[in-house]
Amino acid sequence: MSRLPRTLLYLVFAVILLSGSFPVGEPAIGVNWGTISFHRLKPSTVVDLLKDNKIKKVKLFDADPDALTALVGSGIEVMVGIPNEMLAALSSSTDASDLWVRQNVSRYVFKGGADIRYVAVGNEPFLTSYSGQFQSFVVPALLNLQQSLVKANLAGYVKLVVPCNADAYESSLPSQGAFRPELSQIMTQLVSFLNSNGSPFVVNIYPFLSLYGNSDFPQDYAFFEGSSHPVTDGSNVYYNAFDGNFDTLVSALNKLGYGQMPIVIGEVGWPTDGAVGANLTAARFFNQGLINHVLSNKGTPLRPGFPPMDIYLFSLLDEGAKSVLPGNFERHWGIFSFDGQAKYALNLGLGNRLLKNAKNIEYLPSRWCVADPFKDLTNVANHLRIACSVADCTTLDYGGSCNGIGAKGNISYAFNSYYQLQMQNAQSCDFDGLGMVTFLDPSVGDCRFLVGVTDHKKSLAFRPTHRKTTIWISILWWMWFFLMS
Ligand SMILES: *[C@@H]1O[C@H](CO)[C@@H](O)[C@H](O)[C@H]1NC(C)=O
Numbered sequence: 467m468s469r470l471p472r473t474l475l476y477l478v479f480a481v482i483l484l485s486g487s488f489p490v491g492e493p494a495i496g497v498n499w500g501t502i503s504f505h506r507l508k509p510s511t512v513v514d515l516l517k518d519n520k521i522k523k524v525k526l527f528d529a530d531p532d533a534l535t536a537l538v539g540s541g542i543e544v545m546v547g548i549p550n551e552m553l554a555a556l557s558s559s560t561d562a563s564d565l566w567v568r569q570n571v572s573r574y575v576f577k578g579g580a581d582i583r584y585v586a587v588g589n590e591p592f593l594t595s596y597s598g599q600f601q602s603f604v605v606p607a608l609l610n611l612q613q614s615l616v617k618a619n620l621a622g623y624v625k626l627v628v629p630c631n632a633d634a635y636e637s638s639l640p641s642q643g644a645f646r647p648e649l650s651q652i653m654t655q656l657v658s659f660l661n662s663n664g665s666p667f668v669v670n671i672y673p674f675l676s677l678y679g680n681s682d683f684p685q686d687y688a689f690f691e692g693s694s695h696p697v698t699d700g701s702n703v704y705y706n707a708f709d710g711n712f713d714t715l716v717s718a719l720n721k722l723g724y725g726q727m728p729i730v731i732g733e734v735g736w737p738t739d740g741a742v743g744a745n746l747t748a749a750r751f752f753n754q755g756l757i758n759h760v761l762s763n764k765g766t767p768l769r770p771g772f773p774p775m776d777i778y779l780f781s782l783l784d785e786g787a788k789s790v791l792p793g794n795f796e797r798h799w800g801i802f803s804f805d806g807q808a809k810y811a812l813n814l815g816l817g818n819r820l821l822k823n824a825k826n827i828e829y830l831p832s833r834w835c836v837a838d839p840f841k842d843l844t845n846v847a848n849h850l851r852i853a854c855s856v857a858d859c860t861t862l863d864y865g866g867s868c869n870g871i872g873a874k875g876n877i878s879y880a881f882n883s884y885y886q887l888q889m890q891n892a893q894s895c896d897f898d899g900l901g902m903v904t905f906l907d908p909s910v911g912d913c914r915f916l917v918g919v920t921d922h923k924k925s926l927a928f929r930p931t932h933r934k935t936t937i938w939i940s941i942l943w944w945m946w947f948f949l950m951s
């Protein structure tokens with residue numbers, strides 16, 4: 467190496483050292499592990515899935531003892547969560563925060579225990595649709611919990627953070643970013659708290675929702691392959707929504723005097739079902755583009771060379787019991803289906819070229835509930851409504867993977883979802899004699915009729931079925947289905 471480049475190298479190094487508090491190093495790819503599912507995998511199966519995929523960071527939405535126990539000794543870094551509903555109690559009493567820390571952090575943090583590194587205090591507590599009901603509790607809860615961590619001797623190791631939705635800030639141009647006016651006092655207190663404790667700002671960014679909620683949104687701007695509609699902001703040009711959103715936050719932090727604060731992406735991802743723009747191809751395109759972009763260390767125009775510190779993909783698994791208030795896609799964010807099977811090819815940049823499926827899944831027996839082809843189904847509407855009000859039928863709607871399977875297919879799909887939810891209890895396939903159990907997989911094309919997994923929290927009560935006759939009826943049903951479709 468000649469002298470000049472070496473001097474330059476030192477210079478660059480010195481500039482990086484002097485440039486403030488940016489964390490130097492590769493961003494890490496982690497995942498969110500949500501559990502609002504009808505068919506929950508054993509926590510140890512999920513932890514094995516994380517390990518097999520070399521995922522070293524996981525974010526939870528609570529402090530579920532089963533999940534944390536399964537994470538003990540795994541070496542995986544954990545962010546535990548405090549639901550918004552608990553913030554009021556934690557903000558009003560240090561006894562409550564002491565107890566929370568004892569029960570949900572201290573208990574697991576020991577040599578060889580669960581490596582809890584962050585506590586997420588609330589989940590998007592400033593979301594506009596909550597109309598401010600949680601926001602006044604956030605800072606007081608943080609202060610109480612910090613005191614409790616200090617008492618427990620964990621304050622140096624476990625950091626408090628507050629995952630915010632990107633609706634906490636706004637602007638048409640990234641350089642003009644500012645927090646919502648009504649949050650300005652809270653945000654000032656929050657970022658000053660984060661800064662004094664060495665915590666990052668955690669934000670959830672969803673280009674999918676921008677596309678879903680706005681028909682004028684240029685589709686290619688949601689992805690990472692360049693855009694025919696770039697956003698020009700002074701001398702900076704933005705080619706994707708993610709960077710634009712990230713820099714809007716950087717500007718908002720900068721206005722409060724914390725333009726250097728490390729940023730972690732708490733949630734980012736793309737759903738695969740339940741809406742027109744939600745499909746396997748788009749999800750793969752987005753997530754792979756995102757991972758490659760972040761791992762390239764290019765950063766954004768306002769933070770060149772400094773990508774987010776960590777990103778947590780949303781989500782690890784589909785959660786079929788989530789509220790569909792935001793849209794049917796809400797149950798389909800997983801890079802894995804509910805049973806830990808990879809939905810598409812994805813290189814997480816962690817060492818494996820492809821996702822590895824969960825192993826040793828304990829499925830219920832291979833049987834499904836479908837509409838009996840020999841019955842008059844004219845009065846089925848009520849059964850359908852009830853089945854779909856408790857079980858998941860979101861793939862049947864417009865934009866879903868089962869939308870084209872016809873009226874009878876719809877009925878069978880709903881019957882089966884309900885039957886699996888009821889752990890294949892024989893009576894749950896009755897529907898006043900309109901349902902029947904089949905041993906032949908009724909899945910059609912991309913439309914998957916699921917088989918549940920054994921839920922370790924419920925006891926299973928199987929009733930013997932008349933297997934031979936059912937097989938015959940199954941075959942007849944199957945033939946009929948094909949003749950009719
Ligand atoms: C610990 O966390 C769990 C799960 O989030 C919660 O149910 C429990 O109430 C927490 N403990 C305390 C003392 O708040």
Ligand SMILES: *[C@@H]1O[C@H](CO)[C@@H](O)[C@H](O)[C@H]1NC(C)=O
Nearest residue numbers: 685742743744745746747748
């Ligand atoms: C998948 O979604 C993308 C946009 O998110 C859309 O452009 C594409 O047409 C969709 N593909 C299918 C097969 O629906």
Ligand SMILES: *[C@@H]1O[C@H](CO)[C@@H](O)[C@H](O)[C@H]1NC(C)=O
Nearest residue numbers: 862863864871872873874876
């Ligand atoms: C099947 O159900 C979905 C969702 O309710 C509906 O959009 C679709 O039109 C139904 N198909 C038929 C053929 O009735």
